[in-house]
Amino acid sequence: MSEIPTHxxxxxxxxxxxxxxxxxxxxxxxxxxxxxxxxxxxxSGPGPIKATSESEVCLFCHxxxxxxxxxxxxxxxxxxxxxxxxxxxxxxATIGQPTGSSKLCLSCHDxxxxxxxxxxxxxxxxxxxxxxxMPVGKGNLGTDLSDDHPISFTYDNALVGRRGELREPNTLVxxxxxxxxxxxQCTSCHNPHDNQFGxxxxxxxxxxxxxxxxxxxxxxxxxxxxxxxxxxxxxGLDPWPNTTRNTVAANACENCHTPHNAxxxxxxxxxxxxxxxxxxxxxxxxxxRNVEADFNKLSIHPILDSTRVHDPLExxxxxxxxVECADCHNPHAARSQNAVAPNAAGALAGVKGINDIGxxxxxxxxxxxxxxxxxxxxxxxxxxxxxRQFSVTNTRLEFQPMNSSFHPIQALGRNPSVPSxxxxxxxxxxxYCTDCHNSDQSPNAGGTGANGPHGSMYRPILERxxxxxxxxxxxxxxxxxxxxxxxxxxxLSDASFSYHRIHVVEKQTACTTCHDPHGVATTRNLINFNLxxxxxxxxxxxxxxxxxxxxxxxxxxxxxxxxxxxxYGPSIMAPLPSIQSKSLKRK
Numbered sequence: 002m003s004e005i006p007t008h009x010x011x012x013x014x015x016x017x018x019x020x021x022x023x024x025x026x027x028x029x030x031x032x033x034x035x036x037x038x039x040x041x042x043x044x045s046g047p048g049p050i051k052a053t054s055e056s057e058v059c060l061f062c063h064x065x066x067x068x069x070x071x072x073x074x075x076x077x078x079x080x081x082x083x084x085x086x087x088x089x090x091x092x093x094a095t096i097g098q099p100t101g102s103s104k105l106c107l108s109c110h111d112x113x114x115x116x117x118x119x120x121x122x123x124x125x126x127x128x129x130x131x132x133x134x135m136p137v138g139k140g141n142l143g144t145d146l147s148d149d150h151p152i153s154f155t156y157d158n159a160l161v162g163r164r165g166e167l168r169e170p171n172t173l174v175x176x177x178x179x180x181x182x183x184x185x186q187c188t189s190c191h192n193p194h195d196n197q198f199g200x201x202x203x204x205x206x207x208x209x210x211x212x213x214x215x216x217x218x219x220x221x222x223x224x225x226x227x228x229x230x231x232x233x234x235x236x237g238l239d240p241w242p243n244t245t246r247n248t249v250a251a252n253a254c255e256n257c258h259t260p261h262n263a264x265x266x267x268x269x270x271x272x273x274x275x276x277x278x279x280x281x282x283x284x285x286x287x288x289x290r291n292v293e294a295d296f297n298k299l300s301i302h303p304i305l306d307s308t309r310v311h312d313p314l315e316x317x318x319x320x321x322x323x324v325e326c327a328d329c330h331n332p333h334a335a336r337s338q339n340a341v342a343p344n345a346a347g348a349l350a351g352v353k354g355i356n357d358i359g360x361x362x363x364x365x366x367x368x369x370x371x372x373x374x375x376x377x378x379x380x381x382x383x384x385x386x387x388x389r390q391f392s393v394t395n396t397r398l399e400f401q402p403m404n405s406s407f408h409p410i411q412a413l414g415r416n417p418s419v420p421s422x423x424x425x426x427x428x429x430x431x432x433y434c435t436d437c438h439n440s441d442q443s444p445n446a447g448g449t450g451a452n453g454p455h456g457s458m459y460r461p462i463l464e465r466x467x468x469x470x471x472x473x474x475x476x477x478x479x480x481x482x483x484x485x486x487x488x489x490x491x492x493l494s495d496a497s498f499s500y501h502r503i504h505v506v507e508k509q510t511a512c513t514t515c516h517d518p519h520g521v522a523t524t525r526n527l528i529n530f531n532l533x534x535x536x537x538x539x540x541x542x543x544x545x546x547x548x549x550x551x552x553x554x555x556x557x558x559x560x561x562x563x564x565x566x567x568x569y570g571p572s573i574m575a576p577l578p579s580i581q582s583k584s585l586k587r588k
Contacts, residue, residue, distance in 0.1 A: 035059075038196040039140075042116060042128070050116065050136070053127045062105075062193070064121040077108045078118040082144045084111070087151035089267035090314050093163040094154035101180050103152040106187040112141040139243075139262060150260040150269065156185050156215070168217045176203040177214040185215075190260070199245075207246065209253035216254075220334030220351045225249070226256050231287050240281035243271065249287065256282065257332055265309060275311065276304050279326045283451075290451035295440050300463070301456035317355055317374045322381045328352075329371055334364070342431040343367040343410065348453070357411050359397060369410050372434045373397045386461050387469055387513055390530045390543060391521060399519035406527045407520025408432060416526070418550055421491035437482060437518065439464035469513045471534050471560070475506045483512050497551055499569050508560055510534070530557065540565045 035041055036058060039048040043058045064076035071079065084107075086096040099107055108114055112135045117126030125133075135141040142149055154160075156179055161167045173179060180186050190211060191201040198205045206212070208227070221227055229249035233240055243259045246252050257270055257278050264273035272278050276296075285291030296304060302324045311325035331351035338347025345352075345368045353363040354370030355377050365371050376382065377397035385392050393399050402412035409431050419428055434454070435445075441457040442450030446464045454462045465481035473479055477489060484492075493502045504510040517529030525547040535557050537543040542556035542565075552570035 034196075035194045038201070040193055040196070040201070042126075049130075050132055051129055052117065053129050055117075055126045060119060060121060061116070061126070064119070067121045069120055071105060075105055076119045076121050077105070078114050078120065079104065079108050080111050080113050082107075082111055082113050085145045085147050087147050087149060087266070087269075090312050091164075091268065092151060094151060094156070094160050096151045096154045098153070099146075100153040101182065101184060101186050102188040103186045106191075106193070107142070109135055110140060110142050111135075111144050112137075113144065142261060148261070148263040148266045148269070150190075152186055153184055155183055157183055166216060166218050168215055173214065175214065177211065178203075206255075207251055209255060212254045212258075218333045220331065223336050223350075224333055225336045225347075226332055227253055231282075231289075233282075233287050235286075237284055237286045238272075238277070238281045240287055249282070267309075275308055275325055275327070279332075290449075292451045292453070292455055295442070295450060295453075295456035298441075298456035299458050300460040302454060302462065317353065317361060318378060320379075322375070322379060324375060328374065331364075340368075342433045342436075343369060345371065355397065357397060357401070368433050368435065369400070387517070388532045389517060390532060390535070391517075391523065393519075393522075396519060398522075399517075401520070401522070404520045404522045406525050408518060408527070410434060418497075420496045421487040423486055423488050426486050435464075436486075437464060438462045441465065467513065468511055469531070471511050471514055472509045473511070474509065480505075480512050499551070499571060510560070514559075526553075535559045538565050539563050542566075 037047055039046075039050070040061075041047065041058050042051050042061045043056055044052045044054055045056065046052075046058075060076055062077055063074045065074060069075045069077070069079055084098055086098070088096070109116055115125050115133045116135060117128055117133075119126065146152070156167075156170050156173075158170065161169060170179065170183065177189055179189060188203075190203060192203045193201055195201065195203075202211060204211055204214075213221075226249060231249045232247050241247070241252050241255060244252055244255050246255075249256055255271075259269060259271045263269040264271055265275060265278070270278045272281065280293040282288050283290070284293040295301065304325055307323040307325070310321060310323045311327045312320075313327075329352060330348060334351025336347040336350060338350070340346040345365050349365060349368060349371050351364045352371055353361065353374065354365035355373035356362045356367075356370050357373075359378050362370055373396060377395050382394045385394055400407050400410040406415060408414070410433075413431065414428060417428055422428070422430075435452065438454040438461070439445055439452060439457070440448070440450050440455055440462075441459055441464060442448030443452040443464060444450075445452055457463055459466050459482075463482055465485055466478055467482040468479050475493075477484060491497065493506065495501050504515070505512070511531070514531040514534050515529075516527045518527065521527055521529045524545055526545075528545040530543065530545075535543065536559075538556040538558055540556055544557070545553060545555050546566075547553040548568075549570075552568075554566045554568040555564050556566050557564050
């Protein structure tokens with residue numbers, strides 16, 4: 002005769018039968034449950050981590066008796082580790098040690114407790130292959146949670162008010178839920194009993210729908226990172242190492258971010274180098290244009306000289322001088338949208354900048370406001386590129402409309418007569434900083450690279466060549482940047498200045514020896530002499546005076562020729578004095 006089971010055994014068996022029947026019913030309704038997932042650590046489990054002989058499934062986490070006291074009927078030994086929580090300047094929640102269900106999950110996933118260590122058994126359950134704790138890998142989060150999405154914090158209306166860009170907590174009524182204490186826990190995103198969506202997610206995360214259940218990011222609906230159908234061509238670094246989706250739109254937030262084991266901890270960026278999170282797509286492998294190539298050129302915005310210094314909350318006036326991709330581009334807002342100067346194009350949407358009166362604006366309206374963020378009032382701007390008579394390194398001041406002359410960045414130009422302008426340019430045109438400062442291989446330069454002042458073979462990040470040294474033979478390439486907008490034929494025929502040809506062709510004077518392409522406060526026609534070549538006249542003066550339309554006089558010494566109020570005008574075509582000494586060419 003078989004032994005009659007005790008009352009305790011009957012209750013024990015009945016309780017586990019209920020758990021197993023519930024699991025079985027789930028298994029019938031959906032193809033994936035804990036029984037067919039990595040959380041099934043029984044001997045029949047499908048994953049690489051499983052018991053050598055234990056056939057029960059649920060007891061690795063739950064037991065009807067002799068549990069830890071934690072709910073729901075918790076059986077696994079709890080970790081006593083102290084954790085390093087997530088932290089960043091933009092996190093407004095109070096994030097402390099894990100609580101609730103997150104502490105239960107970490108009893109396995111922090112890698113400090115044997116997986117088979119359960120309260121209902123006198124000895125740990127033996128696992129195959131000599132496995133004890135969670136093996137090193139994505140499932141082992143360790144005790145440093147600063148590279149993981151924050152958990153165990155209160156998500157309420159007060160947090161939404163402090164943080165912004167979060168949905169009201171009463172909208173979390175679908176799969177994503179808070180615990181009984183209104184806290185975000187591991188179980189807000191993960192259902193440990195159901196792996197039908199992969200990674201035990203509570204819902205399909207296509208297009209980051211799970212992320213967007215809580216995050217209500219500004220500008221996101223029009224962002225290229227939300228709507229682009231671009232795919233990876235298989236070259237270079239895998240841009241999506243943590244997902245199986247293959248388009249930009251499908252990956253959405255995970256184009257840049259990862260919720261666990263982030264390479265850059267603040268803001269959970271996938272790769273440890275801030276730039277690599279951009280280059281993984283913008284190297285011609287996903288995005289059409291190869292931006293990364295521009296940063297290997299002679300003249301660049303030096304994004305590789307600093308790392309992890311950009312902060313969304315930084316003050317443009319006091320932040321340490323640096324440049325990162327995110328200083329000019331907002332990846333949540335950037336989109337393919339052309340604009341008419343001076344308005345900012347879509348690639349600059351949602352970015353912070355400095356306006357024409359030196360005030361912080363967020364977001365920028367005009368392209369120059371992005372440039373002024375670093376090239377206007379910030380300290381440590383360095384020296385001027387050309388040794389000017391009037392040296393100003395604050396670009397915002399160079400383009401002020403009250404100046405005597407300026408290229409029309411902030412406002413229409415002051416000169417009503419510029420006969421050298423090429424179509425479609427007119428005296429009523431406005432222009433971008435990037436009309437001059439751009440990649441030498443950009444579409445605007447006739448190339449196949451990316452537009453933008455990322456890098457160029459011509460200093461200082463110029464779209465086309467512009468020599469700033471004298472004694473070079475004039476040709477269409479020597480001053481190609483000027484000739485992009487100003488007719489070479491018109492310039493060399495002296496249509497606007499009666500001595501242009503003599504200066505540029507015969508005397509081999511660079512355009513920049515006389516002209517400052519940004520702007521000059523006190524002189525017309527952008528005259529601001531290069532002191533490497535121009536000195537005071539014998540009358541003690543170094544000046545240019547305009548006396549009317551295309552007429553004026555100069556007092557200076559240049560190339561050995563002394564000019565004392567030397568006049569010029571439309572009808573004055575006398576030759577300039579000859580150069581007195583060849584040795585001046587080396588000074």
